[in-house]
Amino acid sequence: MTTAPGRRSSTFTRLLRHGFTDPSAADRLLDAPVMAPVRADPVLLDALGATADPDLALRGLVRLAEAQPDDARPALLSTLITAKPLRDRLLGVLGASEALGDHLARHPLDWQALVTYEPADLHPGVAEFERDLATATDPVSLRVAYRRSLLAIAARDVCGTTDVAETAAELADLATATLRAALGIARAEAPDDAAQCRLAVIAMGKCGGHELNYVSDVDVIFVGEAVEGADERRALQAATRLASHLMRICSETTVEGSIWPVDANLRPEGRNGPLVRTLASHLAYYQRWAKTWEFQALLKARPVAGDTELGTAYVDTLAPLVWQAAERENFVTDVQKMRRRVVDNIPRAHLDRELKLGPGGLRDVEFAVQLLQLVHGRSDATLRSGKTLDALAALAAGGYVGRVDAAQLAEAYRYLRAMEHRIQLYRLRRTHLVPDDEADLRRLGRSLGMRTDPVAELNREWKRHAAVVRRLHEKLFYRPLLDAVAQLAPGETRLSAEAAGQRLEALGYADPAAALRHLEALSSGVTRKAAIQRTLLPVLLGWFADSADPDAGLLGFRKVSDALGKTPWYLRLLRDEGAAAENLARVLSAGRLAPDLLLRAPEAVAILGAPEGLEPRSRAHLEPEVLAAVGRADDAEQAVAAARGVRRRELFRTAAADIIASYGTEEIPAHADAGALVDRVGQAVTDLNAATIAGALRAAVRAEWGDTLPTRFAVIGMGRFGGHELGYGSDADVLFVHEPRDGVDEQEAARAASTVVAEMRRLLQLPTADPPLLIDADLRPEGRSGPLVRTLKSYEAYYRRWSLSWESQALLRAEPMAGDEDLGRRFLALVDPLRYPEKGLDDAAVREIRRLKARMESERLPRGTDPALHTKLGRGGLSDVEWTVQLMQMRHAHEVPGLRTTSTRRALAAAREAGLISERYARTLDEAWVLATRVRNGVMLVRGRAGDTFPSDARELAAVGRYLGYGPGHVGEMVDDYRRTTRRARAVVDELFYGA
Known part of the structure; x- marks a missing residue:
């Protein structure tokens, strides 16, 4: 029958949508006679589309259906439609494994092994597999x-x-059951041999570690003993024949292929040694002749078949030797050399595709974990596991590996093992090479759950995990090497500069040659300083390597060390106070702002010595210190320089505390509450700037009038300054108000106030290398056209007659920050009726506020800026949240006292408690505001200058990501999370602010 072109086009489109790459072939297969009962059922097509390779799954299904006996085919097809667990299992296998599809075509009733879906069937062990293999009496039936x-x-x-x-554990248990079945077949065929000897089969490698691949050599060691009364020589000959027969049963090719090779080359003397030895012979060999790698191999030894008592005795007897191996001369060096030899022997053409042996591959994880096990497991029995992931978890629990490192390494190991499994499952071939064929990569990606762009997603995730493995392998496996690098001196040949450079490059250093120069300068020589540096540097290098810019961290450390190296307490602090060294490493490698501040005042390193040293100081503590320093200065310039010195130190304290709380250390875990971090920074910077402005005011007054100004004077904080929400790069928005003292002429008072304002601004704008403190008075009445300073009466007259809605809104954040406290309080009493109107806002006022906000959005956003990523004016950013909250304040603050606050977050919480906004909406706005603020703070910390968008430079963007808690390779997630969070916030703003 000929298919109409329109119908064919529709069918092909549907097949393509379900993941088929050859819709024409798929259409023909679906039209096969055996598929008639199910071809029209949409459930089948959906299930095929969910597989790794729908084309392969459909071909396998048609072959299986055609191979069914006539009386069995209906059961298969009807079950496919009605039993979802079976359908998913069968089609999942057919879409992932061509080899298992071939097996089902040869043994068409074996699909029934997938019918059972009971809890006991989910995780079978050795006993269940032995039961399944019990009917096998020869190599062919065992293979089936x-x-x-x-x-x-x-x-x-x-x-x-x-x-x-x-x-992997199930595969190892199946291998165990298979070895037992093979040994049973061998014994049955040679009963005389079986009667003369005891034979134990010891699993090694991945089988011994319960982490076997789909297709792998099964590494074993054979141990034999004579039964009581038998001749030992003849007994060992009999055991050798049984062992050889077992290996042939599993390894030889039959009409059903082979099972897997049994490899006994890990035995003493390898291929040159006897296949079977007694326990005493094994012990003598390991005591006298064994090499380092042989003890490493014994980590995974596990008795699996044959004489259980003998197998257990073998493991128990040799275990003490395993945990003494690290005491051998050159032990660590030998293990490291062996790993390098493995890499060196990989064909260059395969190096970039080697999933197991190449750099960043599975072997890197295993070698690093095993080395740490052998070194630390001597005294810590919790580390003595044959399973890589269990051992890694134990290393993290015992503090031998950082928790974050262990989690990242475990995640990468699981991902790489999953890739390895799915690669081998396709044709059941022993391979560790990532395919380079597009179709194979697509199948592999889909098998791991990738659907949008499987090939690109697979390559991206694989490279990301491999990079993590390589970095952490170098960090953990070469810890002793890093110590040698730290001790390098000119002319030293113990480690070549090239080799050291390769290690540093693997750790993420962009300029290994420069890093080596820094290491040599810091650690060469025989002084006590150099000795302590050699102790510190290996650990510091690892901490620097955890950052987005290790080179900057190391360079900063050298500069600080050069400045403070002769100070007795400096290196002692880093050596004896564990937190100080790690805190310093985090701060120096997190960006430009904190290191620049520290290098201008290196003695501030002392702040890092204890957690309490990182607590920001309040305004009540800072202002007296600043005013005292101003009072000691000879002139106004020196006075402000002294105030700036306090500001520099305290800004460093705040930045350091923020960085350390964001990154976390062993002593100080990463802070989980981003909002608390934002509040802490905002309060600390606000208090610091308020104290600095108070100092500048005192210096300006003293320069001309001594202790008393002819007019009372106050500085009113506005915007984020008044809201206690300043970031590291924020300007300080202010209003200036004065009131003539009794008996002082108003014109004289006005001149004095204007002079003080001009002098304050001049002093604060003097050139300096410190982050600037700019005071902005543009929120004053009449804006830039109005006078900089007014009397309280002038403010009262203006606000009574001319005040606009935006000015009332701006006053929501007014709070006295410096100068005459009583005058500041009276100013607030004056403006409270404006910002908290008794009758709320009428519709015209609301429309005007909305109009102003819309105009600001359209006019002030910088040209070319992505509106979704501008933290201040962009969609769902700071401005959106703040205007929404302020509108609620102006509408309801007269009746809700909690809304009478200058803080955005406190006002939002009060609105939620009063029922003015739902819990979900409040949380959405709060999360967006906190995230946007953290991004701005992160940009300033990283770049050393303010910015409202994410950096374009990749290294700077990664550093911002680390500050926000996104590890290496997750920068894209950071930007996606920001877009998602602010998009949700904008939806709330549209509803609550614009009334959409």
Whole structure:
């Protein structure tokens, strides 16, 4: 029958939408006679589209259906439609494994092994697998039974019923059951040999560690003993024949192929040694002749088949030797050399695709974990696990590996093992190479859950995880090497500059040669200073490497050390106070602002020595210190310089505390509440700037009038300054108000007030390398056209007659910050009726506020800026949230006392408590405001200058990401999270502010 062109086009579109790459072939397969009962059912097409390779799954299904006996085919097809667990399992396997599809075509009834879906079936162990293999009496039937069990393991794997570690453990348990079955077949065929000897099979490698691949050599060691009364020589010969027969059963190719090679080359003397030895012979060998790698291999030794008592005795006897191996001469160096030899032997053409042995591959994780186990496991029995992930978790729990490092390494290891599993599952071939064929990559990506762009997503995730593994492998595995690098001196040949440079490059240093020069300058020589530096540097290098800019961290450390190296307390502080060294490393490598502040006042390192040293100081403590310093100065310029010195130190304290709380250290875990961090920074910078302005005011008054100005004078904070929400780069918005003292002429008072304002601004604008403190008075009546300073009566007259809605809104954040306290309080009493109107706002006022906000959005956003990423004026940014909150304040503050606050977050919380905004909307706005503020703070910390958008430079963007809690490779998630958070906030703003 000919298919109409329109129908064919529609069908092809539907097939493409479900993931088929060859819709023409798929359409023909669906039209096959055996598919007639199910071809029209949409459930089947959806299920095929959910597989790794829908084309492969459909071909396998048609082959399986055609191979069914006539009386069994209806059961298969009807079950496919009605039983979702079976459908998912069967099609999942067919779409991921061509080899298992071939097996089902040869053994068409084996699909029934997937029918059972009971809890006991989810995680079978050795006993269940032994039961499944019990009917096998020869190598061919054993191979078939093995593949049937493998089919069930693969089904659980591809459907996500088991995770990668559980799948690997099931494969190891199946291998154990298979070895036992093979040994049983060998014994049955040679009963005389079996009667003469005891034979134990010891699993090594991944089988021993319960983390086997789908296709892998199964590494074993054989231990034999004579039964009581038997001749030992003849008993070992009999055991050798049994062991050889077991290996042939598993390894030889039959009409059903082979199971897997059994590899006994890890035995003493390797291929040159006897296949079977007694326990005493093994012990003698390991005591006298064994090499370092042989003890490393024994980490995973586990008795799996044969004589259980003998196998257990073997492991128990050799275990003490394993945990003494780290005491051997050159132990660490030998392990490191062995790993390098493995990499050196990889063909260059395969290096970038080697998932197991290449740099950043699975072996990097395993070697790093095993080295740390062997070094620290001597005294800590909790580390003595044969499973890589369990051992890594134990290393983290014991403090031998950082928790974040361990989590990242475990995540990467799981991902790489999952890739390895799915690569091998396709054709059940022993390979560790990532395919380079587009179709293979697409299947692999889809098998790991990637659907949008499987190939690109797969390559991106693979490279990201490999980079994490390589970085952490270098950090953990080469810790002793880093110590040697730190001790490098000119002419030293213990470690070549090239090799050291490669290690530093692997750690993320962009300029390893410069890093080496810094290391040599810091650690060369025989002085006590150099000795302490050699102790510190290996650890510091690792902490620097955890940042987005290790080179900057190391350079900053050298500069600080050069400035303070002769100060007795400096290196002692870093050596003896564990937090100080790590805090310093975090601060120096987090960006430009904090290091620049520190290098202008290196003695501030002392702040980092204890957690209480990082507590920001309040205005009540800062202002007296600043005023005292001003009082000691000879002139106004010196006075402001002294005030700036206090500001520099305290700004460093605040920045350092912010960085350390954001990154976290062993002593100070990362702060979980981003809002608390923002509030802390905002309050600290506000208090610091208020104290500095008070100092500048005192200096300006003293320059001409001594202690008493002819007029009372107050500085009113506005905007974020008044709201206690300043960031590191914020200007200080202010109003200036004065009131003539009794008996003072008003014109004289006005001249004095104007002179003080001009002098304050001049002093605060003197050139300096410190972050500037700019005071902005543009929110005053009449804006830039109006006088800089007015009397209280003048403000009263203006606001009574001419005040505009935006001025009332601006006054919501007015708060006295410096000068005459009584005058400041009276100013607030004057403006309270304006900012908290008794009758709220009428519709015209609301429309005017909305109009002003819309105009600001359209006119003030810088040209070319992505409105979704501008933290201040962009969609869902600071301005959106603040105007929404301020509108609620002006409408309801007269009746809700909690709204009478200058703080955005406190006002938002009060509105929520009063029922003016829902819990969900309030949380959405708060999250957006906090995130935008943190981004601005992060940009200033990283770049050393203010900015309202994410940096375009990749390294700076990564540094902002680290500050916000996004690790390496997650910068894209940071930007996506920002877009998502602010998009939700804008939706709330549209509803609450604009009435949309």
